[in-house]
Amino acid sequence: MTAPLLSPSRRLRRTPFSDGVEAAGVRAYTVYNHMLLPTVFRSIEEDYQHLKEAVQVWDVACERQVELRGPDAGRLMQMLTPRDLRGMLPGRCAYVPIVDETGGMLNDPVAVKLAEDRWWISIADSDLLYWVKGIVNGWRLDVLVDEPDVSPLAVQGPRAEDLVARVFGEGVRAVRFFRFGRFEFEGRELVVARSGYSKQGGFEIYVEGADIGMPLWHALMEAGADLDVRAGCPNLIERIEGGMLSYGNDMTDDNTPHECWLGRFCDTQSAIGCIGRDALLRVAKEGPVQQIRAIEIDGSAVPTCDRWWPIRAGGQTVGRVSSAAWSPDHGTNVAIGMVRMTHWGPGTELEIAAPDGVRAAAVRAAFWA
Amino acid sequence: MTAPLLSPSRRLRRTPFSDGVEAAGVRAYTVYNHMLLPTVFRSIEEDYQHLKEAVQVWDVACERQVELRGPDAGRLMQMLTPRDLRGMLPGRCAYVPIVDETGGMLNDPVAVKLAEDRWWISIADSDLLYWVKGIVNGWRLDVLVDEPDVSPLAVQGPRAEDLVARVFGEGVRAVRFFRFGRFEFEGRELVVARSGYSKQGGFEIYVEGADIGMPLWHALMEAGADLDVRAGCPNLIERIEGGMLSYGNDMTDDNTPHECWLGRFCDTQSAIGCIGRDALLRVAKEGPVQQIRAIEIDGSAVPTCDRWWPIRAGGQTVGRVSSAAWSPDHGTNVAIGMVRMTHWGPGTELEIAAPDGVRAAAVRAAFWA
Numbered sequence: 253m254t255a256p257l258l259s260p261s262r263r264l265r266r267t268p269f270s271d272g273v274e275a276a277g278v279r280a281y282t283v284y285n286h287m288l289l290p291t292v293f294r295s296i297e298e299d300y301q302h303l304k305e306a307v308q309v310w311d312v313a314c315e316r317q318v319e320l321r322g323p324d325a326g327r328l329m330q331m332l333t334p335r336d337l338r339g340m341l342p343g344r345c346a347y348v349p350i351v352d353e354t355g356g357m358l359n360d361p362v363a364v365k366l367a368e369d370r371w372w373i374s375i376a377d378s379d380l381l382y383w384v385k386g387i388v389n390g391w392r393l394d395v396l397v398d399e400p401d402v403s404p405l406a407v408q409g410p411r412a413e414d415l416v417a418r419v420f421g422e423g424v425r426a427v428r429f430f431r432f433g434r435f436e437f438e439g440r441e442l443v444v445a446r447s448g449y450s451k452q453g454g455f456e457i458y459v460e461g462a463d464i465g466m467p468l469w470h471a472l473m474e475a476g477a478d479l480d481v482r483a484g485c486p487n488l489i490e491r492i493e494g495g496m497l498s499y500g501n502d503m504t505d506d507n508t509p510h511e512c513w514l515g516r517f518c519d520t521q522s523a524i525g526c527i528g529r530d531a532l533l534r535v536a537k538e539g540p541v542q543q544i545r546a547i548e549i550d551g552s553a554v555p556t557c558d559r560w561w562p563i564r565a566g567g568q569t570v571g572r573v574s575s576a577a578w579s580p581d582h583g584t585n586v587a588i589g590m591v592r593m594t595h596w597g598p599g600t601e602l603e604i605a606a607p608d609g610v611r612a613a614a615v616r617a618a619f620w621a
Numbered sequence: 622m623t624a625p626l627l628s629p630s631r632r633l634r635r636t637p638f639s640d641g642v643e644a645a646g647v648r649a650y651t652v653y654n655h656m657l658l659p660t661v662f663r664s665i666e667e668d669y670q671h672l673k674e675a676v677q678v679w680d681v682a683c684e685r686q687v688e689l690r691g692p693d694a695g696r697l698m699q700m701l702t703p704r705d706l707r708g709m710l711p712g713r714c715a716y717v718p719i720v721d722e723t724g725g726m727l728n729d730p731v732a733v734k735l736a737e738d739r740w741w742i743s744i745a746d747s748d749l750l751y752w753v754k755g756i757v758n759g760w761r762l763d764v765l766v767d768e769p770d771v772s773p774l775a776v777q778g779p780r781a782e783d784l785v786a787r788v789f790g791e792g793v794r795a796v797r798f799f800r801f802g803r804f805e806f807e808g809r810e811l812v813v814a815r816s817g818y819s820k821q822g823g824f825e826i827y828v829e830g831a832d833i834g835m836p837l838w839h840a841l842m843e844a845g846a847d848l849d850v851r852a853g854c855p856n857l858i859e860r861i862e863g864g865m866l867s868y869g870n871d872m873t874d875d876n877t878p879h880e881c882w883l884g885r886f887c888d889t890q891s892a893i894g895c896i897g898r899d900a901l902l903r904v905a906k907e908g909p910v911q912q913i914r915a916i917e918i919d920g921s922a923v924p925t926c927d928r929w930w931p932i933r934a935g936g937q938t939v940g941r942v943s944s945a946a947w948s949p950d951h952g953t954n955v956a957i958g959m960v961r962m963t964h965w966g967p968g969t970e971l972e973i974a975a976p977d978g979v980r981a982a983a984v985r986a987a988f989w990a
Contacts, residue, residue, distance in 0.1 A: 256650050257648060258625050261870055266927065278625065280626035280627065381751075382751035383748075386755015389722055498630075560631060
């Protein structure tokens, strides 16, 4: 399949880093939270190898923030997620499933606790702002909710720490996983968290103020020249190998966190006030009947997975593949799928109805990385 | 500017008509409500001329429905909009601004009243479902809200009525503007409304059940062969000529309906229960300080408007252009912009900071079509 063209318009928002992305020769985009998200620079395979060996700067401004500010911010945050946030201190990040009243996933963001009364929710691809504003209105909470001028820029890859230390100082080395500190760039204090949508390690810089987007981009590119820094983006192959789910691809609002293998982020008994708690208590007790699995697909490189591929066994449909790619490092097709409990055991043999024919496949015990 | 490539993924949902769109040779897409929306078939100019002369079938499945069902459906619908819906009968459609508590636009959909206790809200590009679900939860309303398997297919152009009558029967000719009837196709009753995102006339068929999407597509193409029916899509030039606004392009949640020239759809005094009413009463009294205007831009064909272009006058910024295109029929560049009241009078001379240089422009008294 050749990729179609994308018609630009103001509605598909550019980011503070778009000029840098274009100058670096971006080849393709997706659209994420009404914003441009690069998907390919040289090729998906070349970007993948480079990400695992060096360091990349990613324009992930599309991870928009929903900011909560005011006396009810903490109460609201706990209403939004079944994860128990009582012990969470300012300076921490937490991956938080967000569910509706039936326990269906609305988003799977990272919550950033700036202060007791101030949070950023760094969102996946859905207008979570609308859900949060609706809840605040209906429950008459004393909290301001909006989308601030904050655009994350990720630095990912084995040399990420060296690069970020050169620009923000040696202090960043002490920042632990899913924690953040405030570090200065051009006189401004920015939140720098050790996090990111890869398994190669790195940081996400919450760039507050679009005006410093390109200065920071250039500073990172200049400081990292000898580290072979390049513009990059979340990589399809690497994220599947690492089992990093994508909202809208691998899960939708039809799925509970437990189906998405996110049960470990649900403290449904103690997350008092959480919307959807009643439904999730039921799920937590009985367990899900389908769940996300790593799936290895036989044969040559699979085509682009642009729709759900049915998973079959014994003539019946037992699930669907939602993300798939050829992995050069593992020499096989790596995939993410939702599989019914009758067929989710490691080693279970499956058939995948891919667009170019039926392929043999098997459930794996774990993801690749 | 050459258009970049779009990376397909399941997250950018295909529609029940995508197979037909591809077979018809779609050249480019945009992404709208997490779904593919075609933007070009032959060229924007050729599609435009054909739309004005013949008839086109448009895959506008991305106009997703938010369905409200239950005893509180009517009350909820009135909470969502400042338009007074008390006199609205089943069988009618209404363009309804949807606002938040500050009067900021969240979406500008068409409400379809199926019955007293059942509505579809046919949405523009934002997850209105999340706002509505949040309101329902917080206000504990007795209403079910979801996105049903309903995908609009538009038939637009001067020959649209003839084509739709051939497939659904002569009864469609009696359907008046912004009303709908139920008509049979392959044993199923479908809502067929006289509406659509063009000024060329036509219908929108609310295709309930993805399985009949392609059968209906083929039926329309076969029935219209001698009418020169073609696959088409909302056309950038034609919609600007007609002053049809695009949510996310021409307005955002920063704007009130009054700024968007939608004050005529606000009955703020009588729309009792509407969220945002207090804020809008203030706006209705004082009037907006900036407002949407038709703007004619001098010179040769403008480049793609993929970001706001500043509007200047006397060295000051007095607004921004959000949509612009060369109009072959009018021999000028047609544009939509938001202009401050000091400069919004018809004939006011402006300067547009387009990416290829500053151009002279003028406010028009009305749109072109």
